[in-house]
Amino acid sequence: MVSVMILRAISLSKSLSSSCRICCRRNISSAESKYAVLIQNDQWHKYLSFSDGFDKESRLQFSRDLLVVNNFVTDGEEKSLMEELTPVLKKMHYEFDHWDDAIHGYRETERLNWNPNNMKIIDRVRKIAFPSETSHIPLxxxxxxxxxxxxxxxxxxxxFCGDIIAGLSLLSSSIMRLVHENEKSKYVDVLLQRRSLYIMTGTARYDFTHELLDKERSIFKNDRVERGRRLSIICRNAPLK
Structure with a gap:
């Protein structure tokens, strides 16, 4: 199994041609999409903040390619996940020197087997974020x-991973910023509330870099977001062939 470290091989992703990226995309705005109800809710303005570089059409397209579902897990479910993960994480130290300088102040693991209650949460993430025929990365x-x-x-x-990334945000709210790889004036700030789920695909997945802002820069629409320790649980599908 490929290490999660390799998943963030930035140099490899930048070497991919735009034609390859286009071939890999899945159109989640189709009528058959399981995201249809979420898209029709039209709540993106509550969690997306666009720079002036976006016109109306590109904002609409982006809002279909990056979805946030607030309160996806309950307080009790968050507690259950943390009770399972804490014994593993407390054996690790936070690291501030990542091999490709992509992450500072982190510790990480991969998990295949979950207790039955938490496995139901993982299955719920996969059910809403991925098509039924998806080949999941098991870890x-x-x-x-x-x-x-x-x-x-x-x-x-x-x-090393497919066209959809789905992540639970636990313990703290935070701001994820996406910047267009070729048009730096186009960027989006995404408010990831504690216990929310984000689903990233399409143009958000392939055409934008994404980052998680530090505590000092965690501001959304002029309001400061009190960011503390944050734990994310991320599901991915297998690379598309």
Missing amino acids: VHVLDLAEKGFIKPHIDSVR
Whole structure:
């Protein structure tokens, strides 16, 4: 199994041609999409903040390619997940020197087997975020960021994961920023509320770098977001052929 470290091989993702990326995309705005109800809710303005570089059409397209479902897990479910993960994580130290300088103040693990209650949560994530015929990467990525931790801009390599990334945000709210790889004036700030689920695909997955802002820069629409320690549980599908 490929290490989660390799998933963030930024240099590999940047070497991919635009034609390859286009071939890998899945159109989640189709009538058959299981996202249809979420898209029709038209609540994106509550969690997306666009720079002036976006016109109306590109805002609409982006809002279909990056969805946030607030309160996806309950307080009790968050507690249950943390009770299972804490014994593993407390054996690790936070690291501030990542091999490709992409993450600061983190510890991480991969998990295949979950207790029955938590497995139901993982299955619920996969059910809402991925088509039924999806080939999942069996190992779920758990990334624990310290209060002063942050993630630098990157695009996950399509050589090691597919076209959809779905992540639970636990313990703290945070801001994810996406910047267009070729048009730097186009960026989006995404408010990831505690216990929310984000689903990233399409143009958000392939054309934008994504990063998690540090505590000092965690501001959404002029309001400061009190970011503390943040734990994310990330599901991915297998690379597309």
